[in-house]
Amino acid sequence: MTTIAHTPPPHTPPPHTLPPHPPSPLSLAAGTTQRARELTEPLLREAVALLEPWTAVMSSYHLGWCRADGSPVEHASGKAVRPALAVLAAEAVGAPAEAALPGAAAAELIHNFSLIHDDIMDGDEERRRRPTVWKEFGVSGAILAGDALQVLAFDLLLAKGGPHGPAAAGHLAVALRELVEGQACDIQFSARPWSGPGTVTVAEYQAMAMAKTGALLAGASAMGAVLGGADQPLVHALAEAAGQLGLAFQCVDDILGIWGDPAVTGKPVRGDLRERKKSLPVVAASAASGSVARRLAELLADGRSPAGEEEAEKVLLEAAELIEECGGRRACEREAEQALARARASLDLVPMPAGVRAQYTALADSFVARVM
Amino acid sequence: MTTIAHTPPPHTPPPHTLPPHPPSPLSLAAGTTQRARELTEPLLREAVALLEPWTAVMSSYHLGWCRADGSPVEHASGKAVRPALAVLAAEAVGAPAEAALPGAAAAELIHNFSLIHDDIMDGDEERRRRPTVWKEFGVSGAILAGDALQVLAFDLLLAKGGPHGPAAAGHLAVALRELVEGQACDIQFSARPWSGPGTVTVAEYQAMAMAKTGALLAGASAMGAVLGGADQPLVHALAEAAGQLGLAFQCVDDILGIWGDPAVTGKPVRGDLRERKKSLPVVAASAASGSVARRLAELLADGRSPAGEEEAEKVLLEAAELIEECGGRRACEREAEQALARARASLDLVPMPAGVRAQYTALADSFVARVM
Numbered sequence: 001m002t003t004i005a006h007t008p009p010p011h012t013p014p015p016h017t018l019p020p021h022p023p024s025p026l027s028l029a030a031g032t033t034q035r036a037r038e039l040t041e042p043l044l045r046e047a048v049a050l051l052e053p054w055t056a057v058m059s060s061y062h063l064g065w066c067r068a069d070g071s072p073v074e075h076a077s078g079k080a081v082r083p084a085l086a087v088l089a090a091e092a093v094g095a096p097a098e099a100a101l102p103g104a105a106a107a108e109l110i111h112n113f114s115l116i117h118d119d120i121m122d123g124d125e126e127r128r129r130r131p132t133v134w135k136e137f138g139v140s141g142a143i144l145a146g147d148a149l150q151v152l153a154f155d156l157l158l159a160k161g162g163p164h165g166p167a168a169a170g171h172l173a174v175a176l177r178e179l180v181e182g183q184a185c186d187i188q189f190s191a192r193p194w195s196g197p198g199t200v201t202v203a204e205y206q207a208m209a210m211a212k213t214g215a216l217l218a219g220a221s222a223m224g225a226v227l228g229g230a231d232q233p234l235v236h237a238l239a240e241a242a243g244q245l246g247l248a249f250q251c252v253d254d255i256l257g258i259w260g261d262p263a264v265t266g267k268p269v270r271g272d273l274r275e276r277k278k279s280l281p282v283v284a285a286s287a288a289s290g291s292v293a294r295r296l297a298e299l300l301a302d303g304r305s306p307a308g309e310e311e312a313e314k315v316l317l318e319a320a321e322l323i324e325e326c327g328g329r330r331a332c333e334r335e336a337e338q339a340l341a342r343a344r345a346s347l348d349l350v351p352m353p354a355g356v357r358a359q360y361t362a363l364a365d366s367f368v369a370r371v372m
Numbered sequence: 373m374t375t376i377a378h379t380p381p382p383h384t385p386p387p388h389t390l391p392p393h394p395p396s397p398l399s400l401a402a403g404t405t406q407r408a409r410e411l412t413e414p415l416l417r418e419a420v421a422l423l424e425p426w427t428a429v430m431s432s433y434h435l436g437w438c439r440a441d442g443s444p445v446e447h448a449s450g451k452a453v454r455p456a457l458a459v460l461a462a463e464a465v466g467a468p469a470e471a472a473l474p475g476a477a478a479a480e481l482i483h484n485f486s487l488i489h490d491d492i493m494d495g496d497e498e499r500r501r502r503p504t505v506w507k508e509f510g511v512s513g514a515i516l517a518g519d520a521l522q523v524l525a526f527d528l529l530l531a532k533g534g535p536h537g538p539a540a541a542g543h544l545a546v547a548l549r550e551l552v553e554g555q556a557c558d559i560q561f562s563a564r565p566w567s568g569p570g571t572v573t574v575a576e577y578q579a580m581a582m583a584k585t586g587a588l589l590a591g592a593s594a595m596g597a598v599l600g601g602a603d604q605p606l607v608h609a610l611a612e613a614a615g616q617l618g619l620a621f622q623c624v625d626d627i628l629g630i631w632g633d634p635a636v637t638g639k640p641v642r643g644d645l646r647e648r649k650k651s652l653p654v655v656a657a658s659a660a661s662g663s664v665a666r667r668l669a670e671l672l673a674d675g676r677s678p679a680g681e682e683e684a685e686k687v688l689l690e691a692a693e694l695i696e697e698c699g700g701r702r703a704c705e706r707e708a709e710q711a712l713a714r715a716r717a718s719l720d721l722v723p724m725p726a727g728v729r730a731q732y733t734a735l736a737d738s739f740v741a742r743v744m
Binding site for chain 1: 541
């Protein structure tokens with residue numbers, strides 16, 4: 001019996017050969033993030049295991065590894081986009097995926113630190129269809145869990161990054177500073193008016209999105225390239241490409257936040273309008289002039305709660321239509337396309353194996369395939 | 373007139389000569405922390421200036437450099453104990469004070485990050501006789517300001533630490549992990565019972581205090597020594613000494629938290645008892661047996677608010693007396709003395725210039741001089 005189990009069946013292809021037909025771009029992208037997640041997760045688990053039990057449980061809960069009582073779950077984690085970019089950057093410059101892993105894990109730790117803290121600041125009660133950390137463990141616990149993940153990122157990179165670890169940690173520190181800055185800008189946007197002087201401009205929005213979403217994707221790529229031994233120009237081109245992908249990603253997220261299908265996004269329909277978020281479609285629409293734009297600003301600025309649930313939905317629906325009429329959706333789509341084009345242009349500067357380039361292209365396409 | 377102001381009076385000694393009589397240990401210690409603060413502050417200001425305006429104002433407000441509206445104040449900052457330990461460690465191993473400054477500034481940034489976040493977690497509304505950051509700017513702002521200071525610490529160390537910067541950053545990451553762990557333990561202590569199974573033990577308290585207070589003092593010393601080019605055994609001895617000083621410091625703080633004079637401490641009398649903090653005098657007293665200890669546990673566990681302010685004060689006064697009767701205060705003083713002795717023993721292992729040793733001794737004595 002055991003001999004049979006150890007003998008491969010006659011038609012099983014040897015591992016790591018290419019499949020007979022080229023995979024579709026979307027399944028190629030999914031394969032890339034899946035591979036990055038599997039490669040990175042052991043380091044993440046090892047890092048989280050260093051924490052004292054309470055912080056470890058909160059972090060593991062957030063990462064989808066356990067329930068609130070600490071019992072393990074068969075998990076389907078997040079998308080591992082940052083580890084994928086770190087791994088691809090290392091492979092693009094001719095290093096093995098393994099070289100990038102401390103950077104991949106550090107970027108994922110920082111990403112999750114920011115999710116945990118942002119959920120407190122934004123008052124979000126659900127993430128991935130479960131209560132957020134602050135909702136489950138209290139605000140103090142969530143502050144601590146976030147702090148702990150931030151520390152682990154630097155700890156891991158400096159302890160396991162090898163000779164290029166410190167340079168990678170330098171890139172991480174810069175990305176993290178921008179990330180915090182982006183969140184600070186985003187929070188301050190909420191206090192700004194919907195029209196007239198002080199309205200958030202498209203340029204301000206772009207700067208915020210580049211900092212809040214682009215910086216860590218750029219940092220993950222820079223770390224992967226640096227850990228792979230790349231020189232400054234290559235590091236820069238790969239980081240720039242990833243930063244632009246981040247901007248495209250944020251634009252798509254903003255479109256889904258208003259017009260996304262709740263069954264697909266897992267978020268309520270028109271959720272960003274309900275929360276009066278100054279996302280790009282709204283910001284771009286607010287820059288328009290004329291009676292439609294004025295009506296939109298009135299609608300969004302109106303602090304009164306409509307009579308009932310049904311009335312509230314009607315207001316949100318009208319706002320969504322006005323945003324489209326003012327060109328807010330189209331402007332956001334165009335911004336995503338342009339950011340994607342800039343990302344591709346940066347990638348074109350980097351000589352890399354064809355297989356790696358195909359994965360980059362597929363990943364970039366998957367970022368915007370959700371809406372276009 | 374102006375010529376007189378610009379001409380030194382005939383008997384003014386030239387700058388930097390020794391005073392005619394050796395200074396008292398306390399004024400020597402004050403001079404050491406003052407010098408470290410003055411050397412470190414330019415780096416701190418340069419780092420904070422990197423932040424976007426809102427985060428920069430919150431951080432500067434916390435650091436005592438400005439009012440909540442951003443207008444500058446003539447400030448009297450905190451004690452700069454961590455910068456002093458970093459500077460002394462560098463000088464102990466024969467390096468100039470300047471070598472330690474990136475480590476000194478990083479330790480101070482981390483210290484202030486932890487104060488800002490701890491004030492949220494503990495619900496503390498005042499610090500240094502002003503509203504805390506969360507009280508003044510809201511919880512979201514305070515989370516962000518803390519996060520920003522944490523980032524700046526690594527950013528500064530990696531960007532300005534020179535060839536030993538990465539090694540110093542490694543020490544900082546370890547210290548920071550312990551700091552977060554210590555805070556996690558401290559928070560969890562509050563949910564533990566006052567007597568019977570699950571009561572916090574003296575050993576658990578020591579571990580918490582070493583992590584929460586000792587680790588960053590040890591980290592500051594390790595960074596100073598590493599940046600000064602010291603080898604591992606010296607780094608270790610200096611860090612160990614500073615960690616023990618941290619434990620002594622915490623014990624003294626705990627004594628002041630119950631028996632301190634509000635006019636000196638700036639904190640309410642018996643404040644730690646009012647907040648039902650499981651500080652060392654209480655933990656040590658709870659370990660005693662007999663009727664006095666039972667009465668103390670009853671008093672502390674009683675969740676009912678006494679009838680009025682006067683009644684509440686009577687309860688706190690009785691609890692303070694019972695703690696003393698059970699030997700809680702004496703145990704805490706002994707713990708501080710022992711930690712101080714361990715610190716001195718570690719320092720004795722390190723050959724260093726006599727002037728540096730005198731400053732170390734004075735600083736150590738100043739830690740406990742507040743109560744003994």
